[in-house]
Amino acid sequence: MLLEIKNLTSFYGDAQILFDINLNVEEGTVVGLFGRNGAGKSTTFRSIMGFSSPQCQGEIKYKGQDITTLPPYKIAKMGIGWVPEDRRIFPNLTIKENLLLGEKSESRSSDSPDRKKITLDDVYRYFPVLKKMERKWGCEMSGGEQQMLTIGRTLMSNPDLILLDEPTEGLAPLIADQVMNMVLEIKKEYGMALIVVEQFSPHFISFMDHCYVMDIGEIIYDGSPEKLEKDHELQQKLLGVG
Ligand SMILES: Nc1ncnc2c1ncn2[C@@H]1O[C@H](COP(=O)(O)OP(=O)(O)O)[C@@H](O)[C@H]1O
Numbered sequence: 001m002l003l004e005i006k007n008l009t010s011f012y013g014d015a016q017i018l019f020d021i022n023l024n025v026e027e028g029t030v031v032g033l034f035g036r037n038g039a040g041k042s043t044t045f046r047s048i049m050g051f052s053s054p055q056c057q058g059e060i061k062y063k064g065q066d067i068t069t070l071p072p073y074k075i076a077k078m079g080i081g082w083v084p085e086d087r088r089i090f091p092n093l094t095i096k097e098n099l100l101l102g103e104k105s106e107s108r109s110s111d112s113p114d115r116k117k118i119t120l121d122d123v124y125r126y127f128p129v130l131k132k133m134e135r136k137w138g139c140e141m142s143g144g145e146q147q148m149l150t151i152g153r154t155l156m157s158n159p160d161l162i163l164l165d166e167p168t169e170g171l172a173p174l175i176a177d178q179v180m181n182m183v184l185e186i187k188k189e190y191g192m193a194l195i196v197v198e199q200f201s202p203h204f205i206s207f208m209d210h211c212y213v214m215d216i217g218e219i220i221y222d223g224s225p226e227k228l229e230k231d232h233e234l235q236q237k238l239l240g241v242g
């Protein structure tokens with residue numbers, strides 16, 4: 001198992017946000033973490049990345065090693081890449097410079113040296129618009145372009161596991177599908193594992209190898225995409241219809 005989370009509880013101050021989360025990611029798989037706004041998806045990512053807020057209890061193991069109390073820079077170095085929901089680009093660097101910064105923080109661990117690496121050309125292949133704009137400044141980009149740049153920069157660090165927080169948010173449906181197809185290709189071509197956080201959408205279920213659904217800080221579904229696809233009751237609850 002690449003990532004194993006056992007009985008994770010997380011707090012912001014006195015407020016408990018996560019309740020006994022159990023979540024596993026196998027090597028080279030795409031795991032969907034769905035849930036309504038405020039369910040605790042981003043808090044789960046922040047807990048994995050080791051930020052001092054939220055405060056966590058429980059156990060998080062990565063490649064068999066306990067990372068629960070490690071700081072973010074160490075966790076990143078061990079090969080976990082994080083694409084936060086608020087795009088974090090460097091506005092005073094060009095797009096190409098932003099991407100090359102990702103390469104500098106190369107995190108792909110030495111235990112998988114035979115794996116193919118993602119290069120600048122690969123990122124440009126996934127997001128042709130970044131190639132077209134490579135000399136432009138970060139601050140000249142639209143929201144959607146900044147989103148692609150943030151993803152591209154994380155890819156350039158060649159992590160073994162990528163935490164993608166709402167990668168399609170604010171993107172046109174066609175581009176959103178391109179991003180999801182890129183996720184599948186990254187898995188296939190480079191053997192990376194991904195956790196993709198999205199607000200619940202039946203459309204994205206089919207892209208996943210395994211699905212979790214969170215609600216009010218708890219995991220309320222843990223199973224195959226096929227079974228989730230058939231669970232109309234749960235879907236209606238999450239979509240607030242019916
Ligand atoms: N920094 C924070 N301080 C206090 N409460 C927070 C903070 N960030 C998020 N929360 C609360 O934690 C809950 C889960 O938020 P979040 O993990 O961002 O949900 P999601 O990503 O699923 O939309 C929400 O009720 C939110 O208001």
Ligand SMILES: [Mg+2]
Nearest residue numbers: 041042043085
């Ligand atoms: Mg969120």
